[in-house]
Amino acid sequence: xxxxxxxxxxxxxxxxxxxxxxxxxxxxxxxxxxxxxxxxxxxxxxxxxxxxxxxxxxxxxxxxxxxxxxxxxxxxxxxxxxxxxxxxxxxxxxxxxxxxxxxxxxxxxxxx
Amino acid sequence: xxxxxxxxxxxxxxxxxxxxxxxxxxxxxxxxxxxxxxxxxxxxxxxxxxxxxxxxxxxxxxxxxxxxxxxxxxxxxxxxxxxxxxxxxxxxxxxxxxxxxxxxxxxxxxxxx
Numbered sequence: 001x002x003x004x005x006x007x008x009x010x011x012x013x014x015x016x017x018x019x020x021x022x023x024x025x026x027x028x029x030x031x032x033x034x035x036x037x038x039x040x041x042x043x044x045x046x047x048x049x050x051x052x053x054x055x056x057x058x059x060x061x062x063x064x065x066x067x068x069x070x071x072x073x074x075x076x077x078x079x080x081x082x083x084x085x086x087x088x089x090x091x092x093x094x095x096x097x098x099x100x101x102x103x104x105x106x107x108x109x110x111x112x
Numbered sequence: 113x114x115x116x117x118x119x120x121x122x123x124x125x126x127x128x129x130x131x132x133x134x135x136x137x138x139x140x141x142x143x144x145x146x147x148x149x150x151x152x153x154x155x156x157x158x159x160x161x162x163x164x165x166x167x168x169x170x171x172x173x174x175x176x177x178x179x180x181x182x183x184x185x186x187x188x189x190x191x192x193x194x195x196x197x198x199x200x201x202x203x204x205x206x207x208x209x210x211x212x213x214x215x216x217x218x219x220x221x222x223x224x225x
Contacts, residue, residue, distance in 0.1 A: 032212060043205045043219040044156070088155075090214075097161060097169070098144060098209055104155050 023089030135206030
């Protein structure tokens with residue numbers, strides 16, 4: 001069974017700090033990796049996706065992928081109170097169904 | 113780009129009635145759409161995969177006769193909750209696939225009285 005594990009938190013960081021969110025996955029055949037942000041009562045919103053080993057940066061967000069360790073992370077620099085949300089790690093396998101396996105999410109609180 | 117809409121955003125219905133939820137990809141064509149359900153404080157649960165022009169694929173434990181899915185065009189998938197009961201009250205979210213990335217609609221909150 002494909003599994004995606006995240007630390008459920010809650011994770012609290014002060015405003016302006018770096019928030020580090022981690023995710024591990026069990027299926028070595030996984031091809032694509034996604035981070036979604038979900039505010040309370042809202043649907044998930046795509047933040048970033050990453051396919052290749054290494055880092056990918058987009059503004060204040062950096063996704064890191066290490067396929068050998070089956071590890072994905074998301075760094076949020078200069079964290080803002082508006083970043084307070086649940087962050088979902090999602091993994092897409094190599095199959096044709098293109099389904100996502102989600103982690104349970106990490107709840108992040110950025111303290112003003 | 114990659115905007116997905118859902119209608120209605122919320123609905124209240126009486127037990128035993130049917131409710132239809134629409135999911136539209138506004139600026140792209142989506143051969144594949146997905147339907148999820150989310151209960152409070154829980155993670156997303158995939159209900160079914162909807163493919164344009166073919167029958168939906170339902171996840172284990174999801175009643176296909178209760179949750180009817182139709183994907184008649186490349187921009188529209190519908191989910192009909194038939195004979196709804198209070199336990200069907202939940203947040204229903206669709207997503208549409210574009211270039212191997214799922215983009216989510218805003219969700220529909222269903223309350224069955």
